[in-house]
Amino acid sequence: MKIGVVIINWNGLNLLKSHLKTVIDYSENCTIYVIDNFSSDQSISYIEENYRDVKVISLDKNYGFAEGYNLGLKEVKEEYICILNNDIQVSKDWLKPIRQKLHKDPESIIQPIIRDINNTNYFEYAGAAGGFIDKYGYPFCRGRIFNTIEKDKNQYVDSEIFWASGACMVLSKDTFNKIGGFDEKFYAHMEEIDMCWRGFNLGYKCFLVSESKVFHVGAATIKRNSNKTYLNYRNSLIMLTKNLPIETLIITIFFRLILDMISSFRMLLSGNFSHFISIYKAHVDYFIMLKSLLRSRDNSHKNANYFKINSIVINYFLLGKKKFFQL
Numbered sequence: 186m187k188i189g190v191v192i193i194n195w196n197g198l199n200l201l202k203s204h205l206k207t208v209i210d211y212s213e214n215c216t217i218y219v220i221d222n223f224s225s226d227q228s229i230s231y232i233e234e235n236y237r238d239v240k241v242i243s244l245d246k247n248y249g250f251a252e253g254y255n256l257g258l259k260e261v262k263e264e265y266i267c268i269l270n271n272d273i274q275v276s277k278d279w280l281k282p283i284r285q286k287l288h289k290d291p292e293s294i295i296q297p298i299i300r301d302i303n304n305t306n307y308f309e310y311a312g313a314a315g316g317f318i319d320k321y322g323y324p325f326c327r328g329r330i331f332n333t334i335e336k337d338k339n340q341y342v343d344s345e346i347f348w349a350s351g352a353c354m355v356l357s358k359d360t361f362n363k364i365g366g367f368d369e370k371f372y373a374h375m376e377e378i379d380m381c382w383r384g385f386n387l388g389y390k391c392f393l394v395s396e397s398k399v400f401h402v403g404a405a406t407i408k409r410n411s412n413k414t415y416l417n418y419r420n421s422l423i424m425l426t427k428n429l430p431i432e433t434l435i436i437t438i439f440f441r442l443i444l445d446m447i448s449s450f451r452m453l454l455s456g457n458f459s460h461f462i463s464i465y466k467a468h469v470d471y472f473i474m475l476k477s478l479l480r481s482r483d484n485s486h487k488n489a490n491y492f493k494i495n496s497i498v499i500n501y502f503l504l505g506k507k508k509f510f511q512l
Contacts, residue, residue, distance in 0.1 A: 186284050188215045188355065189263035193253050195222035197271040198231055200402070204274050209236060211275050215267075216240060220257030222247040250351065251367035251376040258358065258366070266361065268377075270352045272402035274302055282396035283355050286343075293390050294356040294381060296349035297397035300337060307336050309401040312350025314341035315393035316378065317493040321441040322425045324348070324378055325497050326509070327393070333507040340510065342395045347493065349391045351377030353399050360389060370423060370474070374416040379424040386428065386487050411459035418445060419467035426478045430487040442468065444498055
């Protein structure tokens with residue numbers, strides 16, 4: 186089974202210098218691709234001078250994560266693809282257990298364990314040991330709830346999950362295309378959750394393969410700033426509007442907006458004024474988009490059992506359940 190390992194890049198020269206060689210060395214029977222989002226640094230020349238076997242797909246502008254992958258993957262020939270961040274360090278034989286799982290479940294979406302490259306015994310924020318959402322669309326992971334990160338003690342093993350991290354996921358190109366790829370409205374952030382949710386509604390499954398481990402720098406492409414907060418809140422509302430069962434759409438969005446307001450005042454009280462403003466900017470832009478979102482919404486069957494728990498906010502902040510196994 187040959188896999189196309191596809192890395193999206195924008196001005197990531199330093200990350201390519203740090204991690205590309207390991208991807209090449211440890212990804213047996215793979216073709217390595219780099220989709221370049223019109224970098225202004227020396228990313229392309231560095232690859233061409235040092236790794237001639239790596240295939241560069243050059244785009245004519247920065248399309249972001251979602252559209253960048255949708256465009257670039259059209260040029261990938263392999264039956265299976267690995268969507269991989271340029272700030273991921275892979276480990277030896279990391280694809281072997283993933284291949285074994287794909288032989289059993291060829292239409293599934295696979296995620297490895299994602300650990301923190303700077304604190305290697307701990308999970309990393311963006312994916313950890315596989316993702317879930319609550320009723321109101323707030324994401325969390327086995328091994329990471331909000332900013333509480335667990336130490337990896339092998340407590341989370343192979344299991345079905347709700348979403349696989351866009352930092353590292355493996356699936357067939359056919360599955361990617363049948364689900365519809367990434368939603369380009371997202372630009373970046375939460376597009377993988379939306380894709381997995383659409384896949385869930387179509388009957389596709391996501392799995393953690395815990396024998397496979399990779400290490401993530403985290404927030405290297407989108408820094409933890411107010412723009413990330415904006416994308417987080419806006420895209421989450423878009424995702425809910427697209428994927429919720431129609432009979433629960435209005436009431437769920439209503440309560441989600443209330444929870445967002447509470448979150449915004451927490452940020453204000455913490456002195457994070459720019460993040461406070463970003464939440465309301467996200468809400469304004471969401472309502473500007475709402476008419477077109479509803480018009481383009483696919484009203485075919487939506488599974489009502491998409492959420493792990495009713496509210497991760499209540500469990501975490503009021504009930505003190507900081508770790509996944511406590512839920």
